[in-house]
Amino acid sequence: MRKLRVGIIDVITKGPTKALWGRVMNANFASIMPQVIAVWCEEQGHDVVLVPYTGFEELTEELPEDVDLLFVGAFTQAAQLAYALSNYFRKRGAVTVLGGPHARCYPEDAVKYFDYVLGFTDKETIHGLLAECAQHRPEGVHLSAPTHPVALPGIRERWKHVEKTLRKAPLIKLVPMIGSLGCPYSCSFCIDSVIPYQPLEFDVMTEDLRFLLTQYKRPRVGWHDPNFGVRFDDYMDAIEAAVPPNRIDFVAESTLSLLSEDHLKRLKANGFKGILPGIESWYDMGNKSKTGSAVGMDKVRRVAEHVKLVAEYIPYIQTNIVFGIDADEGPAPFDLTKEFLAMAPGAFPAFSLLTAFGRAAPLNLEYQRQKRVLPFPFHFLNNNHAMNVKPKHYDWPEFYDHVIDVSKFAYSWPAITKRFMATPGPIPKAMNFIRATSSEGFGRIKYYTEVRRLLVEDRQFRAYFEGESTDLPPFFMDRMREDLGPFWDLLPEGAIHHDPTAYLAAEEQAALVQVEPPPVDVAAAGG
Numbered sequence: 073m074r075k076l077r078v079g080i081i082d083v084i085t086k087g088p089t090k091a092l093w094g095r096v097m098n099a100n101f102a103s104i105m106p107q108v109i110a111v112w113c114e115e116q117g118h119d120v121v122l123v124p125y126t127g128f129e130e131l132t133e134e135l136p137e138d139v140d141l142l143f144v145g146a147f148t149q150a151a152q153l154a155y156a157l158s159n160y161f162r163k164r165g166a167v168t169v170l171g172g173p174h175a176r177c178y179p180e181d182a183v184k185y186f187d188y189v190l191g192f193t194d195k196e197t198i199h200g201l202l203a204e205c206a207q208h209r210p211e212g213v214h215l216s217a218p219t220h221p222v223a224l225p226g227i228r229e230r231w232k233h234v235e236k237t238l239r240k241a242p243l244i245k246l247v248p249m250i251g252s253l254g255c256p257y258s259c260s261f262c263i264d265s266v267i268p269y270q271p272l273e274f275d276v277m278t279e280d281l282r283f284l285l286t287q288y289k290r291p292r293v294g295w296h297d298p299n300f301g302v303r304f305d306d307y308m309d310a311i312e313a314a315v316p317p318n319r320i321d322f323v324a325e326s327t328l329s330l331l332s333e334d335h336l337k338r339l340k341a342n343g344f345k346g347i348l349p350g351i352e353s354w355y356d357m358g359n360k361s362k363t364g365s366a367v368g369m370d371k372v373r374r375v376a377e378h379v380k381l382v383a384e385y386i387p388y389i390q391t392n393i394v395f396g397i398d399a400d401e402g403p404a405p406f407d408l409t410k411e412f413l414a415m416a417p418g419a420f421p422a423f424s425l426l427t428a429f430g431r432a433a434p435l436n437l438e439y440q441r442q443k444r445v446l447p448f449p450f451h452f453l454n455n456n457h458a459m460n461v462k463p464k465h466y467d468w469p470e471f472y473d474h475v476i477d478v479s480k481f482a483y484s485w486p487a488i489t490k491r492f493m494a495t496p497g498p499i500p501k502a503m504n505f506i507r508a509t510s511s512e513g514f515g516r517i518k519y520y521t522e523v524r525r526l527l528v529e530d531r532q533f534r535a536y537f538e539g540e541s542t543d544l545p546p547f548f549m550d551r552m553r554e555d556l557g558p559f560w561d562l563l564p565e566g567a568i569h570h571d572p573t574a575y576l577a578a579e580e581q582a583a584l585v586q587v588e589p590p591p592v593d594v595a596a597a598g599g
């Protein structure tokens with residue numbers, strides 16, 4: 073096989089930035105799969121340069137000019153940046169590949185701009201691709217393994233890439249680890265809800281943790297499992313076998329249903345410092361909060377009690393809540409959120425607006441059938457800058473009124489002060505303060521307020537939200553141009569827009585093919 077010069081860009085942010093938060097934290101949000109692909113390419117003897125793009129790099133300087141094969145890993149909000157990068161490197165002769173959540177959610181769109189688009193990706197998929205490494209234009213090839221890989225290279229094998237990435241994190245360095253893929257729960261909006269839960273090898277985890285202790289005095293690990301701790305005892309045994317008590321700090325995303333007091337005691341003993349449970353809704357998804365059929369105020373009370381219990385053991389808690397799901401109606405979901413924040417003031421509230429990410433979840437087909445999915449450019453699909461599903465029970469100004477109201481409550485000075493007082497330790501206190509007073513808290517209130525104003529004052533803007541026009545309002549176009557900076561001019565033709573019903577169209581086409589009668593064998597039929 074020809075030795076290839078392989079470039080890999082882990083696109084962590086959606087454009088160039090100068091933000092202090094980005095400087096401090098972006099490198100900590102690097103993905104694991106680009107590092108895995110780097111290892112698999114190196115195993116095949118290729119030269120690999122992996123660049124984690126945190127928004128501060130000159131990519132053309134960090135990657136060799138004459139890359140043969142470029143992998144780009146991107147979330148959907150970075151799709152436009154990814155398309156621009158592919159266009160730039162294709163013009164220089166490279167074959168380009170897209171992986172990551174955007175490739176999984178929007179393959180029909182991504183094949184227009186990449187030679188290969190990856191679904192599930194295992195070692196064989198990458199080996200096959202490396203062996204072929206050919207241009208596929210105008211339409212790329214969609215490759216997918218039958219399932220997620222059963223094993224991934226551990227930290228030791230990925231270390232040079234992990235270390236290079238974390239050199240870009242000046243204060244807090246979070247080493248990315250993963251112990252499982254998929255999730256046994258079925259939250260209707262989630263990409264992992266349709267992926268069967270599958271633990272990775274626990275002895276590799278133990279080995280990785282031992283190795284990590286030889287590299288950093290007091291490492292910090294961020295678990296990338298969609299839902300950490302489903303096989304709780306196996307995880308804790310693997311950690312305890314390698315790590316003396318409280319020598320590594322851990323952060324994980326986990327459901328409240330897994331956070332019983334016994335589990336919390338063990339998590340605390342093993343150095344867990346941050347936990348991110350998803351509440352999602354006061355009217356739905358009770359199984360993951362262990363609140364069963366309780367809804368409304370009853371669920372608020374139970375979740376608040378549980379979160380306060382978690383706070384006795386884990387210093388940093390972020391609770392995730394989604395607004396705009398079909399079960400929401402009237403002011404109640406927002407008022408209940410305020411009640412919850414008053415009862416559990418130490419937890420940082422992370423709000424999301426319902427977003428249907430293409431093929432991420434089967435429920436998105438239903439939204440597309442109901443013609444409720446709007447064509448906001450991918451750049452705005454980060455759960456906040458645009459809600460691309462028309463809400464079932466709200467008109468738009470009313471919905472934004474509620475979102476602004478609850479955000480003003482959550483990021484008000486009294487709430488910030490209470491959170492500060494209720495959170496132990498300088499790092500959790502500082503994190504909560506910065507998040508509330510930066511673009512995430514204050515910035516979003518300003519942004520939502522401007523969207524609300526335009527919804528009532530600008531007919532064209534409102535028509536786009538109502539699905540009556542597909543002309544992107546200048547508010548979004550200007551913002552995207554500004555965010556992308558020099559990458560704007562590299563965007564290929566058509567890359568700003570996409571078909572928001574591509575998933576439905578593909579499913580209907582597939583169904584048609586299935587019911588078509590088989591061709592008649594004329595000879596056998598005696599004709």
Ligand code: SF4
Pocket residue numbers: 255256257258259262263264265298299327350360
């Ligand atoms: S519990 Fe979390 S990871 Fe699992 S399906 Fe629900 S949102 Fe997704």
